Amino acid sequence: MKMASHSIGFAGAVVLLSVALNAAHADGDPRRGAKIYGACAGCHSLEPHLNLTGPSLSGLWGKKAASVSDFPRYSRALKTKDFVWDENTLYAWLADPKAFVPGTYMTFSGIRDDRARSDLIAFLKIGLASDGAKTVVAQGLIPAEEARGQAPEPLKTAKPDGRVTAIRHCKDTFFVTTADGKERPFWELNLRLKVDSSTSGPSDGKPVLLPAGMQGDRASLVFSNVAEIGTAIKEQCPKQ
Ligand code: HEC
Known part of the structure; x- marks a missing residue:
């Protein structure tokens, strides 16, 4: 009697498991x-x-x-x-x-x-x-x-503090000027150069500066195409 109920129990468990x-x-x-x-x-x-x-x-x-x-x-x-x-x-x-x-x-x-x-x-x-x-x-x-999904934000309508008007590089530093008139220095390794060629990317000739976390010392510069990276950045140090 005990044996029988044991084996039924086991078979039942197998059926239940496969149903589950x-x-x-x-x-x-x-x-x-x-x-x-x-x-x-x-x-x-x-x-x-x-x-x-x-x-x-x-x-x-x-x-x-x-x-x-x-x-x-x-x-x-x-x-x-x-x-x-x-x-x-x-x-x-x-x-x-x-x-x-x-x-x-x-x-x-x-x-x-x-x-x-x-x-x-x-x-x-x-x-x-x-x-x-x-x-x-x-x-x-x-x-x-x-x-x-985490699609990039549209960059054609960036605010003045993100709209880049000039970029120069001197020694180990990028100096980025934005439409609000400010020029900000970045250690060259803290500025990421990116391209967003999609419809949400910036317009040609109008790269955008985006903060990139940490303590405000890092940022991304987003261009609409690869060629612009070379033409938009001027190698230029201030006159001493
Ligand atoms: C870290 C990025 C990443 C995450 C997270 C991720 N995927 Fe993917 N997924 C990819 C990439 C890249 C491919 C293309 C893979 C390849 O070409 O081998 C892909 C391919 C696929 C495909 C095949 C698409 C096709 O055209 O055949 C499916 C389906 C899919 N993912 C579903 C999912 C689901 C569902 C999740 C969440 C559980 C997920 N993925 C999470 C990056 C990701």
């Missing part, structure tokens, strides 16, 4: 998944054609891997794969991207927890459908800024 695993895979909770999506928004946007570190995820559900045509930074590893994005491929990819596609450029360690991954995939099923950015915002799953 299937359920975890199939019906995640998009609301919980939306919270986990925060881990993706630093590198991805759900809006069409808005590529960040990673490609826009807009409309990706059911599409072939590495098929966003205006994203130029795919790894060879992902480009040569031949599968479509669905529950199963995302389930494996998001558990451990480097194990699923060795050589991928997605530097994300993965979500090992099956339940959390299923929840995220339930959210992605909505967000990666066509017009998914609009749907997830309309359903109150994530705010519009998060659907947009």
Whole structure:
């Protein structure tokens, strides 16, 4: 009698476990998944054609891997794969991207927890459908800024203290003059020279100075194109 109930108990547990695993895979909770999506928004946007570190995820559900045509930074590893994005491929990819596609450029360690991954995939099923950015915002799953992702701020409308009018370099120092009339010195290693050639970048000939954290001693100079970096910076020391 005791033996029998023991073995039934064991079999029952196995059945329950496999039901639980299937359920975890199939019906995640998009609301919980939306919270986990925060881990993706630093590198991805759900809006069409808005590529960040990673490609826009807009409309990706059911599409072939590495098929966003205006994203130029795919790894060879992902480009040569031949599968479509669905529950199963995302389930494996998001558990451990480097194990699923060795050589991928997605530097994300993965979500090992099956339940959390299923929840995220339930959210992605909505967000990666066509017009998914609009749907997830309309359903109150994530705010519009998060659907947009950490896209750079538009620089064509920078304030006077960001609009650069002159840049000179002398010894180990950049001197940057802005439209508010101020000239600020930066140790040359504290000024990052960047290019934003996208529509949100600065206009040609109008580089923008952005504070870059720390204690105000660091900043970024953003140009609209590479050639301008050479022409806009004058090597010039004040006359002694
Ligand atoms: C640190 C930046 C970064 C983070 C964080 C990140 N990704 Fe990525 N993702 C990338 C890059 C870069 C690629 C392109 C990979 C390649 O070419 O090998 C990519 C590719 C992808 C792809 C394949 C796209 C395609 O066109 O086939 C999917 C799907 C994806 N990411 C989903 C996610 C999800 C979901 C998250 C959050 C759990 C996430 N990513 C987090 C950078 C990131």
